[in-house]
Amino acid sequence: MLKKALTVFAAIALILFLFTATYAESSIVESSDVKVIIDGQLYTYAYVPVNINGRLFLPIREVAVSLGVANDNEHIIWNDAEKSATIIYGDIKVNLVINNPTVTVNGETRTFDTAPVIYKDKTYVPLRMLSECFNRKVHWDEKLRAAFITTEEQYNKVRYIAEKSSEALSAIKKGTIDTKMEIQIFGQGSSVSFTPSMSTRFDRESKRLHIVMDVPIMGNLSFNRYYGDNALYNWNMFRRNWEKTVFEDEYADIFFQNNVDVLSLANSETICSGMVVEEDAGSNKYIVKGNIYQADVFNLVNEVVYVLITFELDEYYTTVYVDMDSFLIEKIVMDIGGGLDSQLGENYSAKITCQFNNINGNFEITLPDGV
Template identity: 25%
Template sequence: MKKSNKIVATLLALGMVSTSMTSLAADDIKIFVDDKQLECPVNPIIENERTLVPMRAIFEALGAKVDWNGETRTVTATRGDDVMKITIDSNELFKNDESIALDVPAKIVDDSTLVPVRAVSESFDAKVSWNGETQSVIIVTDNQPTETVAPSEEPKSTEEPTATEKPAKKSNISDEDLETLKGQKDIIRYQFEQQYLPNYVFENKSSMYKNMMDIQTFGDLMFDQWDKLVKTKVIEIQVDSKTEYNMSEIMKEYNDDLDAYYDDILADAELDAESMFTGATAVESDSGVRYGIVVFKDADSMVECKMLGVAATKDGKVRYFTAENDIMTTTSWFFCEVTDTKRIDIGVFDKADEATDLQVFTNYMASVVEKDNK
């Protein structure tokens, strides 16, 4: 984004936080799929604030065929061209061989296999939300219409939006491919937050301390990683597209500047760093630990993070933290750490305004890192 002058927050006084994470039976929790309550052979459970439900019940409700391999303890769910695999006690889910990190692993309880409802539902492109008042998980599949018109209602206008409502597309990509890219926004964000960026941080841990010397350097580095991931998705879409792209002709328009071409596509899809992020901050504590945080403009869905944080030391140690939503609450951020092997829930803090949330998140990072460095 290279707009790191949009910065808030400094490192505040350190504070300690502790929380107890347990597995609880969720007798009163109801699961609805397209407005139909799911009948479960065993009750869902809550583990580390995540809801797990019987695998066969949820997959069949999502229209998937389920197979179980007792030797490898792996569930395979197939729907159309999509194949999802999840292994008991593994923190990974594979959709069409692409790895997706899980908040909690699948597990066996009372001879029944339970899987995390959010991850498996969204692996089949379903939308998941939480109703705290009714203690219900609401799942809407991609087969469910989002809007209907009653016979007595006037039909809505089918006229094209005016230029002020829908700016003309300026980049050289088909409308169909642009809409496909926009539709992948949640998946791209989840991959960036939970896999792509932490992997980058751990793979480049020896240079992270140097790259966090100031806000501009750190911010540009993080936002460049976002752009690289989204551009990779654009290329994948174009490879599989019905549209034939004459890159030789396109590059003539862009004076052989491939990055500029894809920058325009990201801007049209509102998936460029300028559209996605408020800014970044980078500070150093008295003990010499450097902290860097990037802040998203919004975190509207339950799978999205608001803040991503990195802590780095001179000796090449790095740690990666998130402040993220969860289906169990709409009023709090979950403070989590992502390592190179797993994701850990550490605590919860109440949502306030962006500046306050950033201060608390910075404090939580420091409280964990400085304590462990003593």
């Protein structure tokens, strides 16, 4: 009787094990679209990242190496009998066990809300678990589908420069923002290049803008517009007259700020986690860079060429040049690429350069008369 009971118990245990294993496998979602940016640099992995119950997992050896661990068996040690891994990074020693959320870091235990797993014969570790064991900050941006990992020191540097540069920009009363876009479009074995440009003069006191855009394609398209007194004035090149659009007060303020704030560094978690700071003493510049994009800069591209092309943003890298003394952002360079919806081609690459000129210059912005 006892033998029969044990047999039944063993059968039930086997069924439960198989059910659990099947459930665990089905809860793993491969996430090839996810980006991982560490210290401002985009990393790709030979084995696909996976999502388990809302947590991002990566192959342990690859992510350890991208976090700075030496890629050898002295720093990444696998114990097959115990199903455990030991990772050594500088003076930090981390011990992980498969299916165990408790990690040992330099002899002290830390418990996380998820555990390493084996998936397709590879050991996968929660990205946040290993990163935080190495004293890294982790930020997830759902819109970008990207995880950003940085050090506390770099995070604080970027945040400080973002805050100071915002103060510096707000102190500028007048100026000109010149934007150059070097765009190359690829499709069906050929390519086409063109270089749109845009110049924006602004006056904070009168809250006025003068924007000139030139698009050297299909001849040369030129756009001329003014903004002031809560109204936008567009020159209709076909009808040869000015057209006026009146804004609500709230939207008018947003429109003005969006055009002026192009040369700013957003003080956001994504920016602070996704960029790093280098100091160039020779040019007296902070160089802030990383695999992120400035939304205001990208929107400029769409604004200039939206009539002809709809861009998709798949690749991006931004470099910001900040004066060490004034903290004024002098230039932003953004390299982008991706697919597009256009008869001109299927993919594109672009380099966008925004630069400050004529700071507090002696000019006035006069709105069109009789509109």
